[in-house]
Amino acid sequence: MRKLRPKSLKEVIEKYKEQYPRNCRFFDGKSSNNMLQELLALPPKASPKQIFNVIGNESWARHFCAECKEYFSRGIAFEGGEAEMYVCNSRIIYVCNSCIRKALKL
Numbered sequence: 375m376r377k378l379r380p381k382s383l384k385e386v387i388e389k390y391k392e393q394y395p396r397n398c399r400f401f402d403g404k405s406s407n408n409m410l411q412e413l414l415a416l417p418p419k420a421s422p423k424q425i426f427n428v429i430g431n432e433s434w435a436r437h438f439c440a441e442c443k444e445y446f447s448r449g450i451a452f453e454g455g456e457a458e459m460y461v462c463n464s465r466i467i468y469v470c471n472s473c474i475r476k477a478l479k480l
């Protein structure tokens with residue numbers, strides 16, 4: 375189990391470079407180079423919202439809660455143990471702080 379925080383711009387840029395080859399063309403006419411330049415132009419401590427505004431997909435800077443099915447910035451990742459039994463193709467379950475708080479009230 376580990377605490378989650380929003381992904382940093384540096385992490386997002388590294389992942390983006392891995393996932394999209396240079397000069398990859400998107401349906402909207404932009405290219406992976408354009409997107410990378412826009413990401414590199416953001417301040418080093420760019421917020422998840424600023425990253426979303428460039429990429430247009432929340433999954434790059436935030437996590438997806440297995441319970442409420444919303445993207446979140448802060449929560450817990452449950453790794454290994456029983457998590458392996460329930461989630462296909464992933465050994466990690468992400469849960470937001472809001473759902474953790476609700477669980478504690480049960």
Ligand SMILES: [Zn+2]
Nearest residue numbers: 439442470473
């Ligand atoms: Zn949640």
